[in-house]
Amino acid sequence: SWPTMGRAMGLAGLLLGLVVVPAVLVSTNLRHGAPRTEAEPEPSGWELAADAVPEDSLWPLPQWVRTYPRQLQLAPSRFQLVHGAASSAGPSCGLLQDAFRRYYEYIFGHSRRRTWGRRPLAARAEPELFQLQVVIEAGDPGCDRHPQLASSEAYHLTVTEPVAILKAAEVWGALRGLETFSQLVHEDDYGSFLVNESEINDFPRFAHRGVLLDTSRHYLPLKSILTNLDAMAFNKFNVLHWHIVDDQSFPYQSIYFPELSDKGAYSSNLIYTPTDVRLVIEYARLRGIRVIPEFDTPGHTQSWGKGQKDLLTPCYNGGQPTGSFGPVNPVWNTTYDFMTKFFKEISSVFPDEFIHLGGDEVDFSCWKSNPEVKEFMKKQGFGIDYAKLESYYVQNILDIVSSYNKGQMVWQEVFDHKAQLKPDTVVQVWMANNYARELSRVTGAGFTAVLSAPWYLDYISYGQDWKKYYSVEPLNFPGSEEQKKLLIGGEACLWGEFVDATNLTPRLWPRASAVGERLWSSSNVTNLQDAYKRLTNHRCRML
């Protein structure tokens, strides 16, 4: 999948031929988890300047890493992140310009104003790295587009004197490579910024690497969401699954139906205005992160009922309405009129090609109590199988959303209850009980799957539970090679019952980093001691 692999490998060989060779080899590291495409060089290397092993700073571990002991120095006043001459992107590429500024900050932080070169005179002067040149190879770099499921995130990074080169087919790969480059640079005891000569060839194992945030159980201020997007970028996640509304509150401010949040939000301040939503989407886009909104129906919709009359099913008891409401009413045409208009808005507000339609945990008891619903069941010939009614409803919603040219994500029940799904529907597997079997079934039926079942990070326990999340092998389910290809990734879910701005970050990170590496790195990157070392450094850097 990496178009310039041959050239890159050639360059590595060239590099080996050029370097001056002192007496003792300490370490030339070819990393485990990397497909070994050439023999390791003979022991004829260099002094290792520090006791640090450069790859110990990398998270998630790239697919192929080679580092050399020779270190280069970066001068904050001179070092530049620039567009390479051969790049299809240039200064008009706002996305990369923004990334250059951001990563310059990450690399040099508050150190910029320090006097550079305060090292003792006795210290050996390393050669200097002057630039990181970023080369986008596709004819159209895609600076103004949104990332997609099919976007390329592959990149190739070589760090040699005097300039480092980062090549990527698309800007999305360049973003990932910038993150990796920033992880390679470290500050020594004297405040000098150093990077080891290295070569990295990298691409994600899975295309869908998500974090679910729930802004209904507790409202999350914009700042928390943006901070989380930063953390996601540090871990090469590329999907924010925004579970924006639920029973408890409706913070999404709709353009067509403003009463939904006027009456369904916790308060008039605790909403996401259209401007807020655009900001989240753009902030995510600049980091190569898709925003998939979830508007979960027909269950989990109590808050919708406050601002939209006659949308939910009235529950009955002894032939009388109780005043309580159940799931969305699937029998009235007005429901589908509303949903048609509502999802028209959602389809235009959220640029991603997918919308998550929910469909989980539908409680049938209210439907069962309602005479009109029972009548409808009879007319449709559903008998007493309310899963059929659920599927009838979902089918209608799927058709509505399809008419807006959007792909669909759904929770596993929608598949389990035998709704007729479009072939490109993504089924999200969340039930912890034998999720391997469910993956097998979903992919066996030819549907694409995303796994979250083992990664419900709102569940907490004492100790290093990241190891549990890390040790999951997503492809460990019964199925053909074709089936395995249908598992396109996974999501770490942070449901919001016990999460708000006060604890979101320390609860999610670095625990979600374990999922990030599992979804990005090679399947044989499983050593817990090695991961512990790298994750410790990574956490420190994130802080």
Added chain:
Amino acid sequence: SWPTMGRAMGLAGLLLGLVVVPAVLVSTNLRHGAPRTEAEPEPSGWELAADAVPEDSLWPLPQWVRTYPRQLQLAPSRFQLVHGAASSAGPSCGLLQDAFRRYYEYIFGHSRRRTWGRRPLAARAEPELFQLQVVIEAGDPGCDRHPQLASSEAYHLTVTEPVAILKAAEVWGALRGLETFSQLVHEDDYGSFLVNESEINDFPRFAHRGVLLDTSRHYLPLKSILTNLDAMAFNKFNVLHWHIVDDQSFPYQSIYFPELSDKGAYSSNLIYTPTDVRLVIEYARLRGIRVIPEFDTPGHTQSWGKGQKDLLTPCYNGGQPTGSFGPVNPVWNTTYDFMTKFFKEISSVFPDEFIHLGGDEVDFSCWKSNPEVKEFMKKQGFGIDYAKLESYYVQNILDIVSSYNKGQMVWQEVFDHKAQLKPDTVVQVWMANNYARELSRVTGAGFTAVLSAPWYLDYISYGQDWKKYYSVEPLNFPGSEEQKKLLIGGEACLWGEFVDATNLTPRLWPRASAVGERLWSSSNVTNLQDAYKRLTNHRCRML
């Protein structure tokens, strides 16, 4: 225990006689958990201005609360916290001056600059509360002293037009009463500050109400410790148990033995200098919080060995030293020379009358391997009972610390292993397995006990575990009335293996608040729904 109880009750009667009586009684609340010393007034009361019940804001719930529906208004520009004319404290009492400033901020916050009186003209103008007068009744108010186990924290608060009166025997009670008063004031929708007329008579159920912080497993920056002291004051905790050093690091910078932190701290920055320690103690004192330092020996001392040669026991294997070290070496005189000098420093640096000497989890295996130790065991006639050696060591340390006129706290093993303890030793019960039996034994032997076993808050689990901590009844152990009196309180422990500045606050609070109310309020304050409502408000206010 409240010297002016009679007078206070009289005042309540007076209050009832003075108020104007409109048509309908909505609520005059005499709170459960309060000893009813008089009949409730007949239904002949007032309108309740808002739907809020004033006591729903109180945490921990005072021993005796009566609130009235009549509300008074506080004008930020006019309202004053002042010394009452009858008080033995005046403007020279720095502790109270500081508390006045602090609570003024808590009450009015950032609202001070708002235009006061933006309420609609139609709104009824409440009468104004102009002052809170604080009266310290003891001849010497103790403004420059440190709080002690025997300090009085009782207070009596009456809020009536035009001035509220807070009476306390000592300044420590005044601090608790200021916290309660601040909890009574609330801001209405129009930005007005209101307080219901009320009378509160309050005192703690237990004298020792502690939070343990561990600054060895992870270093905690000073700011985290101070923030935690603020939170403790909001919950009327009065002891910071500072588990300052342990195996992992020695951040305490000793004046006599600076090498202990030079070599035993995680880094030269991650220490507590004498200035830092003084700051923590003073910040705590101003909030009525004692600081009990723990220097745990002979186990949990690996970090001591780095900066103090020949202090720890060399471990042997096959007749040869392994290079590893075990607990403090109990057989050399140099050990006791060191400890004599070290604890002389600690006794003078920390003003509290107690020092915690640890004594938990001593691993005997290294002692057992060491020929010199074995020889010493023989000479002393200890046989192979290494608990006797442990007690020998602890006894020496207890004697040293006693010689500096300090009381001692120890973990339960010191009692279990039959060290001869001074009668005033406080035994801290921490083992979860049948702690009631242990409390029974410790108090049965005549020793004072502090309970932590059910309150290890570093252990986390999904959901509302505060209910578990809240539902503990400390006195629910077999024993006489005399024994029950020997249980002087408890501590919420936050061990630091998985805690640092990034997660300390959201992990500890408001979970520790459950322990705070259990240790302060009356034993019959156990209703979880009621607690939930109040704790929700309290959390909001703390944020």
